[in-house]
Amino acid sequence: MLITNAKIHTMAGDTIDNGWIHIKANKIAAIGSRTDKPIKDEEVLDVHGAGVYPGFIDAHTHLGMWEDGLCFEGDDGNEETDPITPQLRAIDAINPMDRCFSEALAAGITTVVTGPGSANPIGGQLAAMKTAGSRVDDMIVKAPVAMKMALGENPKSVYHGKSQTPSTRMATAALIREELFKAKRYMEDLERSKNDEDFEAPEFDIKSEALLPVLRGETEVHFHAHRSDDIYTAIRIANEFHLNYVIVHGTEGHLIADTLAKEGVRVLAGPYLCDRSKPELKNQTPANPGILSKAGVFTAIITDHPVIPLQYLPTCAALAVREGMDYEEALKAITINPAKICGIDQRVGSIQVGKDADLVIFDSDPLQMTSKPVHVIADGKIML
Known part of the structure; x- marks a missing residue:
């Protein structure tokens, strides 16, 4: 799976404002920004600028x-x-x-x-x-x-x-x-x-x-x-x-x-x-x-x-x-x-290459009372 157009809150350094995440075999295989060339021939999940956080x-x-x-x-x-x-x-x-x-x-x-x-x-x-x-x-x-x-x-x-x-x-x-x-x-x-x-x-x-x-x-x-x-x-x-x-x-x-x-x-x-x-x-x-x-x-x-x-x-x-x-x-x-x-x-705990593909995606502030995830990904599978 390839997640694109994402604001990636890695919890391991800087936030990537417009990035992508490649998931392979239930792990995070690669992370990039819009200046990189994304992986081809993968199922694409376009999150349209939503925030992606570690589970x-x-x-x-x-x-x-x-x-x-x-x-x-x-x-x-x-x-x-x-x-x-x-x-x-x-x-x-x-x-x-x-x-x-x-x-x-x-x-x-x-x-x-x-x-x-x-x-x-x-x-x-x-x-x-x-x-x-x-x-x-x-x-x-x-x-x-x-x-x-x-x-x-x-x-x-x-x-x-x-x-x-x-x-x-x-x-x-x-x-x-x-x-x-x-x-x-x-x-x-x-x-x-x-x-x-x-x-x-x-x-x-x-x-x-x-x-x-x-x-x-x-x-x-x-x-x-x-x-x-x-x-x-x-x-x-x-x-x-x-x-x-x-x-x-x-x-x-x-x-x-x-x-x-x-x-x-x-x-x-x-x-x-x-x-x-x-x-x-x-x-x-x-x-x-x-x-x-x-x-x-x-x-x-x-x-x-x-x-x-x-x-x-x-x-x-x-x-x-x-x-x-x-x-x-x-x-x-x-x-x-x-x-x-x-x-x-x-x-x-963080979005880094080699870690489990556990991700939660919000189109609003995750710490707002009214916010709910738009997607939850566990071990590389879309659960929500």
Whole structure:
């Protein structure tokens, strides 16, 4: 396919005012301007000056884990029987037939990170996947993309109701540390057994096995943390174990933005297009992403679907702009920034040769409330 007469917002450099994009084998094969000679003998999609953007990305959702219109039958996001469950994999719970996938795709969101909720201090493995498709295995971009850990009210509220640890923030942090120490010892014993024939390998431990990539820095940790003290606890634990980490939500990040910038913390900011439904959200504000970004914190915007339906991700970016975020930074916060934060930018997040042909086309400002995509292209196929 050849897309012509396009204003290409690459999110990787300058905008091409009158350009073309050649798609071949589901990838972006070439990009050019009107001064170049376009590829011949291809199906042509003339967009008549419309803006072409990378497919939007939401880096924190529970898509397919809490199914639309269902209660317990479709609730597969929290295993509330054990506070430590690193061995759980989102890919085993996602229902790609949930209609919210098609609603997200129609709004131009072509990639999401989805996974367990925040009931458990260690909840399980998140997956990055496309919103187009019908089989999870074929939709995966990267799995696991991160390990979910949670601090603050959610774990203590869930297990306090069961008269079980953790019922305090101290216990939540202690459980995470305990499991990381166990996994570290397990890793050391495995290595020793490989090098010392007289040393017996440890008995297989699926929880420790799941945490090995985390301890090696191969898999990120996504820490659920709203309050500033919980954010600092996440940083403390991450530094103790040399974890590659990201703060998810960061609701009070705007209160400590300069410190987060100095620490090099990355934040997936949101949701904020919702009410302050619990005490730790009392300082929630849609100005948060802009304040973080201007302070030098690498920031992406998230919906936390189904807290905010995924199709309103561009609306969340628009609200951030209204409250002070730079417009281009807001676009980056739903395209290249989440891709870089989640380590999937080699495939998605910008319009560059070799990347997946995931594109969304608007004939108006994509961050206007009244705007809808005129076309959505996923893996080189026109979906809308």
